[in-house]
Amino acid sequence: MTIQNRPAFTTEEVARAQTYKARDYPSNVDPRIESLVREMISGFADKWTVVILDTLWDEGTLRFSDLARHVTGISQKMLTQTLRRMERDGLVVRKTYACVPPKVEYSLSPLGLTLGAAFCNVWIWAIENHDAVAAARTTFDGDE
Amino acid sequence: MTIQNRPAFTTEEVARAQTYKARDYPSNVDPRIESLVREMISGFADKWTVVILDTLWDEGTLRFSDLARHVTGISQKMLTQTLRRMERDGLVVRKTYACVPPKVEYSLSPLGLTLGAAFCNVWIWAIENHDAVAAARTTFDGDE
DNA sequence: CGGTATCCACTTAGATACTG
DNA sequence: CAGTATCTAAGTGGATACCG
DSSP, X not given: OOSOSSSOOOHHHHHHXXXXXXHHSOTXXXXXXXXXXXXXXXXXXXXXXXXXXXXXXXXXXXXXXXXXXXXXXXXXXXXXXXXXXXXXXTSEEEEEEOSSXXXXXXXXOHHHHHXXXXXXXHHHHHHHHHHHHHHHHHHHHHTO | OOSOSSSOOOHHHHHHHHHHHHHXXXXXXXXXXXXXXXXXXXXXXXXXXXHHHHXXXXXXXXXXXXXXXXXXXXXXXXXXXXXXXXXXXXXXXXXXXXXXXXXXXXXXXXXXXXXXXXXXXXXXXXXXXXXXXXXXXXXXXXXX
């Protein structure tokens, strides 16, 4: 298996992914599972979580202040909050050094790395399709 | 290429995905691109967008009220709002029938389908790892 | 440096009522 | 049925100040 060895999705590939997911993970197997998954997605699918995941995935290990620099626009409060939640969910590993001044390093856990791998296609999609989205917006706004 | 023919990610696969993304889409090519992508991700990575995308990906075409039934917990207002934004971004196609009572059908556009394909691994990750996350939370909460 | 705590402005989202 | 409009409660997030 290759997670990703070519960026774009052809119509056939989309259809195949759909068939695959429907076959192995039918949405109606167990409504409780379905709702649990919804709950999980709701938890991870927020602005900052995804961006931090992306950053740590790209950069590896970062100190708190370096992370703040990379994640443009985030406040210290939200960075702390989001990192705590990700740590609690087992996605992020926090390593503190007992020195002065304090030093804290963040990195993705093995679980976090697998989530990063799963998100890889989404990031690539974003890179490749941001023109298409911009165009769609212009069209939509033009004849609204 | 197979988008997905086996669920789990091994360490090697994670490493390969990472190398791939870093090589073809280095995070430092163009800071403007990077920030645009961040902006896009921020836009799509909200609770309802992802769940609606998931639902339409699984179900194909749905009427407004069917969508409301599938997406448990969403208010009519948020459903309308999110669908409008997704339509504006070119992800969703809205088809209205001039009849009484009114009938409106929503489905994913070709662009939306490719985003769904990109998200496929994330959904599968959520299905497969929700136990791991629950366990991580218990551990974290236990010795806090 | 890497936080925590408090306060406050702003946004968001649910409930409700109404419409084509 | 598929919305829109309005109001309001609750949550979010930024600024600031302070601590280990």
